[in-house]
Amino acid sequence: xxxxxxxxxxxxxxxxxxxxxxxxxxxxxxxxxxxxxxxxxxxxxxxxxxxxxxxxxxxxxxxxxxxxxxxxxxxxxxxxxxxxxxxxxxxxxxxxxxxxxxxxxxxxxxxxxxxxxxxxxxxxxxxxxxxxxxxxxxxxxxxxxxxxxxxxxxxxxxxxxxxxxxxxxxxxxxxxxxxxxxxxxxxxxxxxxxxxxxxxxxxxxxxxxxxxxxxxxxxxxxxxxxxxxxxxxxxxxxxxxxxxxxxxxxxxxxxxxxxxxxxxxxxxxxxxxxxxxxxxxxxxxxxxxxxxxxxxxxxxxxxxxxxxxxxxxxxxxxxxxxxxxxxxxxxxxxxxxxxxxxxxxxxxxxxxxxxxxxxxxxxxxxxxxxxxxxxxxxxxxxxxxxxxxxxxxxxxxxxxxxxxxxxxxxxxxxxxxxxxxxxxxxxxxxxxxxxxxxxxxxxxxxxxxxxxxxxxxxxxxxxxxxxxxxxxxxxxxxxxxxxxxxxxxxxxxxxxxxxxxxxxxxxxxxxxx
Amino acid sequence: xxxxxxxxxxxxxxxxxxxxxxxxxxxxxxxxxxxxxxxxxxxxxxxxxxxxxxxxxxxxxxxxxxxxxxxxxxxxxxxxxxxxxxxxxxxxxxxxxxxxxxxxxxxxxxxxxxxxxxxxxxxxxxxxxxxxxxxxxxxxxxxxxxxxxxxxxxxxxxxxxxxxxxxxxxxxxxxxxxxxxxxxxxxxxxxxxxxxxxxxxxxxxxxxxxxxxxxxxxxxxxxxxxxxxxxxxxxxxxxxxxxxxxxxxxxxxxxxxxxxxxxxxxxxxxxxxxxxxxxxxxxxxxxxxxxxxxxxxxxxxxxxxxxxxxxxxxxxxxxxxxxxxxxxxxxxxxxxxxxxxxxxxx
Numbered sequence: 064x065x066x067x068x069x070x071x072x073x074x075x076x077x078x079x080x081x082x083x084x085x086x087x088x089x090x091x092x093x094x095x096x097x098x099x100x101x102x103x104x105x106x107x108x109x110x111x112x113x114x115x116x117x118x119x120x121x122x123x124x125x126x127x128x129x130x131x132x133x134x135x136x137x138x139x140x141x142x143x144x145x146x147x148x149x150x151x152x153x154x155x156x157x158x159x160x161x162x163x164x165x166x167x168x169x170x171x172x173x174x175x176x177x178x179x180x181x182x183x184x185x186x187x188x189x190x191x192x193x194x195x196x197x198x199x200x201x202x203x204x205x206x207x208x209x210x211x212x213x214x215x216x217x218x219x220x221x222x223x224x225x226x227x228x229x230x231x232x233x234x235x236x237x238x239x240x241x242x243x244x245x246x247x248x249x250x251x252x253x254x255x256x257x258x259x260x261x262x263x264x265x266x267x268x269x270x271x272x273x274x275x276x277x278x279x280x281x282x283x284x285x286x287x288x289x290x291x292x293x294x295x296x297x298x299x300x301x302x303x304x305x306x307x308x309x310x311x312x313x314x315x316x317x318x319x320x321x322x323x324x325x326x327x328x329x330x331x332x333x334x335x336x337x338x339x340x341x342x343x344x345x346x347x348x349x350x351x352x353x354x355x356x357x358x359x360x361x362x363x364x365x366x367x368x369x370x371x372x373x374x375x376x377x378x379x380x381x382x383x384x385x386x387x388x389x390x391x392x393x394x395x396x397x398x399x400x401x402x403x404x405x406x407x408x409x410x411x412x413x414x415x416x417x418x419x420x421x422x423x424x425x426x427x428x429x430x431x432x433x434x435x436x437x438x439x440x441x442x443x444x445x446x447x448x449x450x451x452x453x454x455x456x457x458x459x460x461x462x463x464x465x466x467x468x469x470x471x472x473x474x475x476x477x478x479x480x481x482x483x484x485x486x487x488x489x490x491x492x493x494x495x496x497x498x499x500x501x502x503x504x505x506x507x508x509x510x511x512x513x514x515x516x517x518x519x520x521x522x523x524x525x526x527x528x529x530x531x532x533x534x535x536x537x538x539x540x541x542x543x544x545x546x547x548x549x550x551x552x553x554x555x556x557x558x559x560x561x562x563x564x565x566x567x568x569x570x571x572x573x574x575x576x
Numbered sequence: 577x578x579x580x581x582x583x584x585x586x587x588x589x590x591x592x593x594x595x596x597x598x599x600x601x602x603x604x605x606x607x608x609x610x611x612x613x614x615x616x617x618x619x620x621x622x623x624x625x626x627x628x629x630x631x632x633x634x635x636x637x638x639x640x641x642x643x644x645x646x647x648x649x650x651x652x653x654x655x656x657x658x659x660x661x662x663x664x665x666x667x668x669x670x671x672x673x674x675x676x677x678x679x680x681x682x683x684x685x686x687x688x689x690x691x692x693x694x695x696x697x698x699x700x701x702x703x704x705x706x707x708x709x710x711x712x713x714x715x716x717x718x719x720x721x722x723x724x725x726x727x728x729x730x731x732x733x734x735x736x737x738x739x740x741x742x743x744x745x746x747x748x749x750x751x752x753x754x755x756x757x758x759x760x761x762x763x764x765x766x767x768x769x770x771x772x773x774x775x776x777x778x779x780x781x782x783x784x785x786x787x788x789x790x791x792x793x794x795x796x797x798x799x800x801x802x803x804x805x806x807x808x809x810x811x812x813x814x815x816x817x818x819x820x821x822x823x824x825x826x827x828x829x830x831x832x833x834x835x836x837x838x839x840x841x842x843x844x845x846x847x848x849x850x851x852x853x854x855x856x857x858x859x860x861x862x863x864x865x866x867x868x869x870x871x872x873x874x875x876x877x878x879x880x881x882x883x884x885x886x887x888x889x890x891x892x893x894x895x896x897x898x899x900x901x902x903x904x905x906x907x908x909x910x911x912x913x914x915x916x917x918x919x920x921x922x
Contacts, residue, residue: 405807419802420802425794434808435806445786
């Protein structure tokens with residue numbers, strides 16, 4: 064049983080509301096009829112796992128994208144925003160999760176980008192600079208407005224992003240993960256600013272993965288799961304346990320880790336692996352990390368965004384270079400091998416971002432499935448059509464891709480089926496070790512369950528699986544062993560009987576700012 | 577479960593639509609239209625001899641366009657082919673005049689086959705330089721090939737001091753005759769240059785549709801990161817396509833100088849743009865991953881037959897430029913209709 068999403072009457076006036084808002088991308092339903100209220104002068108926090116539809120809902124409310132159906136009601140009247148500028152003119156602004164700054168421009172120019180203050184002789188730079196200085200003082204940040212944004216560290220860039228939203232004097236301010244790169248003291252300042260704003264009657268929508276941090280500031284909580292609102296409550300009625308239960312859901316079960324088989328030899332062994340920040344930062348994204356994985360074993364790597372999980376997997380797969388340490392596959396050191404050679408030895412990676420790293424959008428479903436195993440159906444100079452077709456058909460059957468046929472365009476599939484194609488492509492290489500980086504992102508619960516079933520079956524046949532995720536529930540339903548990563552290191556290791564709260568605590572998630 | 581997943585749904589079968597047919601076969605219909613219109617306007621257009629002459633003109637652009645197609649499929653661009661064409665012609669010309677070995681005090685007159693091989697090797701080398709700059713040193717393709725375009729043209733001018741080699745026929749007593757075979761001779765009534773183009777097109781078509789390399793090329797052009805993670809040697813693919821493009825430019829240079837029986841350092845200026853136009857008219861996407869040899873050949877013939885047709889009916893060459901430009905813009909417009917999902921908000 065989940066809480067029935069009921070909007071309880073609230074004393075504060077509703078300034079902006081979403082009514083039955085839905086958004087689909089082709090066959091992918093990001094939002095399925097969501098109701099959402101924003102109250103004057105209060106903070107409403109939106110909770111949900113990755114892919115639950117939080118960012119989509121916020122983008123709709125701020126006019127960045129348009130809903131497929133449903134309506135937006137501002138001050139009691141239905142409105143339609145064609146773009147974010149129209150929403151901004153009506154007093155709604157958004158701080159995006161991904162920074163949207165021009166790195167080559169100064170802090171001042173970024174804050175006033177697109178709505179420069181005009182004087183008689185063009186842009187009034189002096190006035191802009193004065194206002195930028197005032198905003199920086201308000202945020203207690205020692206940043207000169209003339210500094211180029213690219214010279215600031217990530218946290219300071221986020222401050223600039225916040226300052227830009229504040230500079231508009233909006234009535235409704237949407238903050239999508241505003242604190243992901245901020246230090247604890249910066250978060251304190253931000254919260255002070257939020258309290259000042261709400262005292263002035265500004266409404267705030269707040270999204271954060273730091274659950275306890277969000278609990279400090281919020282007046283209302285709304286939980287989204289798989290594009291639907293699952294729970295709503297005012298601050299008084301919620302605690303951490305309530306949020307996690309509604310986020311993850313307890314009315315469905317993704318199954319439990321595969322049982323009844325004996326693990327084999329160590330298939331993959333990582334020794335003191337260190338990877339420098341590919342973006343040139345001072346800290347190592349993977350820091351002297353060691354782990355062993357046996358044949359038939361499913362290990363879940365849990366961690367927040369930026370914990371170093373993706374970098375770890377990409378280094379093992381051969382995309383990134385390690386600065387030190389070694390990777391041993393079935394007893395042989397493979398650090399010097401290319402990606403193709405590692406695939407040939409039986410090591411496969413299903414990358415995190417399937418659109419960017421997993422699929423070739425210009426190719427058909429069949430060509431995508433066979434892409435990683437071309438050598439297996441090439442004889443002499445030419446590829447063998449029959450052998451390729453057999454491989455594709457077997458693959459479609461194995462991972463149960465719902466498609467009109469191998470010649471269908473890859474874009475015609477739903478997100479879940481696209482993900483199955485990426486997994487099927489790597490399974491077709493007959494790997495001994497497969498690493499999956501957030502494979503459940505943006506796919507619905509049914510597809511998730513099918514992926515889990517598939518992995519469980521493969522594990523029973525002796526495949527070693529590394530499953531990386533930022534969703535705790537998944538770890539518990541698939542993994543024999545759970546490794547928690549935090550700042551490039553293993554911060555804890557559990558067996559599958561551990562509680563969700565313990566895992567989250569080890570990742571640094573529920574530690575208050 | 578498996579039965580249903582493989583079952584073809586009715587929706588996958590595209591309903592017959594005239595608009596779709598016209599859109600997808602646009603280069604073919606454009607060619608038919610051009611031939612029909614000019615045949616109506618001039619009695620000399622629709623004759624076998626005229627078609628063969630026009631085809632031998634198309635051969636130059638066509639050979640360049642095949643190389644350009646490979647590069648564009650990879651998501652790149654090769655601006656250097658016109659200059660490489662000229663440089664190759666000049667090198668072939670210089671080799672035909674004899675190479676003086678001062679240390680030995682002799683002048684070597686390499687036979688024609690050796691001239692052809694050396695020239696192709698030179699074109700491949702220039703192309704490989706492009707490829708290495710782009711794949712290893714991450715120079716944007718546009719800039720790298722633009723630079724090489726200037727350098728190759730400059731070297732061609734330096735070698736000849738701006739002059740043209742006119743004597744390419746060789747001398748019987750030196751055993752290096754036969755250079756004009758490429759441009760003048762015919763096999764079964766068909767010019768050799770057209771046969772060379774046909775052979776190159778067939779080989780390239782086979783490579784793209786049947787070989788592992790072809791699949792690598794489409795994959796790395798469609799999404800280089802995904803191809804890389806699937807074990808495709810994306811850098812090797814990149815260097816190979818630029819090398820092939822350079823080599824084909826050298827072949828085009830040999831054919832052109834053989835047709836003209838002279839090799840000048842200013843030959844082939846702006847030919848790279850004609851080659852790009854042929855590829856685009858043929859339906860390839862400049863973003864990479866989409867395009868076929870068949871389309872590119874149609875594109876080359878559309879451009880060639882259009883400009884020759886305008887000459888035959890006596891339209892000013894200035895108008896030819898205008899027409900060609902209009903056809904290119906129209907083709908790109910069609911491409912964005914076919915591949916785009918409607919206009920996107922910026």
